[in-house]
Amino acid sequence: MTRTAVHTEHPLIEMSPFGKDHRSVLVFPEPYSIASSNLAFHQIYRILGQHPSWSCERAVVESNQKVLTLETGKPLEEFDLVAFTVPFELGYLNVIKALDDCPIQLYADERTDEDPLIAMGGIAAAANPAVMAPFVDIFLLGEGEASLPPLLDLLAKRRNDGYTRLSILEEAAQVPGAYVPIIHGEQPSPIRYARVEDMDEFPPCSAWLTSETEFDNTFLFEISRGCPCGCRFCMIRLSQKPLRAVAVHRILELVDRLPREIPSGRGEETVRPKVGLVGAAVASHPDFEEICRRLREKGWGITASAIEIDKVTDGMLDLLSESQKTLTLAPERGIEAERYRLGKQISDDHLLQVAQRASELGMPRLKMYFVGGLVAPEFYGSDTDRPGAEVNLPDWLKGLEGEDYHDAIFHHEAEAVANLVERIAEVFQPKGKTGTIGVTCSPFIPKPHTPWAGWPMAPENGLKRLDKILKKRLGKIPRARYRTFSGWEAHLQGLLSQGDQRLAPYLFEMTRHPEK
Structure with a gap:
């Protein structure tokens, strides 16, 4: 099915999987439709395939299918470089699956000079490469446009010169943004993220067009x-x-x-x-x-x-509405003061004005994104992230503990989201159309290196209750369409975003026995 979809593509750049000294494959750890919607997959493919010494093929991970390249159907072990771009932590499981399904040694320290080099980039890896360090030879932290070209130059030259795998990795560790676990050890610090200064030099855009995507x-x-x-x-x-x-x-x-x-x-x-x-x-x-x-x-x-609500103008909406049917906004919280606490300077009045203007222009769909499950007392009882700051909880939370405390927050969040959606629904009534309002509420997951990295997640069973409360409350709003979430997946993502090498054997076991 996937290779059939490739035949319907319209390529926008000239690429050939043949005729160069070194061969690479770029793997996206999700199905083709998701991969083709990811601009990083396009951009890294362009950089790899247009390098004078490297050809590039693509591969994706589909359920119950061996990972083979889209262009020629080759397995991963036939390439010199296997590169993964991973935007979300849950993709780690499919990375391990792809490696486990082929003869390449799964663990980096067991590979020989005959094995391909395994590289990984993407925002998930940039946030915390430690979880995947046992499986990956080279991480590129930051923006691939800055780090990948010098790495490709180095790999091509040293492979031509007959350098050993270890010698190549020792030099690769000097590339800006590169983290090589076997050289740097467990902690990538103080490696700096690679960044592109001039976006005009590497403008990120599609390398192919396809109908097999969102x-x-x-x-x-x-x-x-x-x-x-x-x-x-x-x-x-x-x-x-x-x-x-x-x-x-x-x-x-x-x-x-x-x-x-x-x-x-x-x-x-x-x-x-x-x-x-x-x-x-x-x-x-x-x-x-x-x-x-x-x-x-x-x-x-x-x-x-998704457009920043505070930046939306009437002129902007006029232009977009001529061809765009859905306006996507991310208020994040249902209460104005809580949006400000998050860092989003968005008033209710402006949000309602934007929705009303979109309605007047005939846009039939509105998508709204929220974050829920914020259970840290500091969020409700302090205006600072300073450790040890005094927390003065609001009356509706005082004296509550355990499930009672969490449930009070979940009902508060659900009611706030629903109240805002109801107000939006009153003004979002496209003339002659039944306007729908899609609502997605993602659980709060503490991410490394952010001010709230140390804040707790809501417990998994609590997130299930929050999802149920939201579904019931939003179900009472005729034109609202609520998209449910998985508390289990949220907790797994949280574990992967903050974990380290000790998780490696458990991840391997999960890919072998997902039913457990």
């Missing part, structure tokens, strides 16, 4: 990287600061190279690609509205990822 035949373009916000729970503030933007002329130059019509992937018909503007803070691009206007003037349909 973004149907959409040319994705990361127009900015980083985020000026200071959300207390978010990794972006660590790994992608400061905000950097691609120049307007560079964006237009690359979009102008797109074909005006491509095969739809569904029979004989053709379609016109759309342009998807993405970024952690896409509307914080200093020229975001101009980019939208210029693209619309050229006749391109445009969409944008």
Whole structure:
């Protein structure tokens, strides 16, 4: 099925898996549809395959299928370099599965000169590489555009010179952003994250178009990287600061190279690609509205990822509504004061104004993202993250302990989200259409290197109760569509985001016996 989907792709760059001295495979630890929606997968594929010494093929991990490359059906062990890009911690299990399903030695310290080098990048690895250190030869921490080219140069030269595996890894440890566990030991500190200074030099955009993805035949373009916000729970503030933007002329130059019509992937018909503007803070691009206007003037349909609510303007919505049917917003909390506590300076009034304007423009769908399960007393009883600060709980939490304490918070969170969604529903009524409001509430997971890294997670059974409360409460709102979450998966992600090498044998056992 996956290789069949590849035949419907429309490539945007010239690549060949043949004719170069060294061969690499880029693996995404999820199915093809998710991989093709991930811009990092496109960008790293471009860097690998356009290097003068390296060819590149792609592979994805599908259920109950051996991991073979999309281009030629080769197994991973036939390549010199096997690179994984992993955006989320739960992907670690599929990385181990992919390695365990082939003759490559699973543990890095058991590999010989005959085995491929195993590399890994992505924001999950950047946050905490320790969990996967027993399985990976080289981590690239930070932005691959800065660290991958010098690593490829080094690997190609040293392999040509006949260097041993250990000698190559010793030199690879000097590459900016590289963490080599066998050389650096258990702790990657003080390795610095690699960053791209000039986004115009490596503009991240789609390397192929496909209908087999959530973004149907959409040319994705990361127009900015980083985020000026200071959300207390978010990794972006660590790994992608400061905000950097691609120049307007560079964006237009690359979009102008797109074909005006491509095969739809569904029979004989053709379609016109759309342009998807993405970024952690896409509307914080200093020229975001101009980019939208210029693209619309050229006749391109445009969409944008979640837009910072405080940056939304009427002009911006006017331009997006011409081709985008869904507006995605992330207020994170149902109560204004709690949003400010998170680091999101968003008032209820502005949020309602944005929803109403989207409704007036006829956008039929609104998506809203929240974070729940915040059980740390400091969140409700202090205005500082300073350790040891006095905590003065509100009356509705005083004297409560255990499940009673947690349930009071869960009901508080659910009621706050539902009340806000009800207010949104009153103003979001697109003329002649039944406007729907999608609601996603993700459990709070403490992430390394963030101000709230040491805060507790809600217990797994508590998260199940929160999910049930949200489902029941939001189910009373006619046009709300609530997406449930898994408390078990949230806790596993939390464990992987803060764990270390001691988890390795348990992860291996989970991939072998997932039913347990």
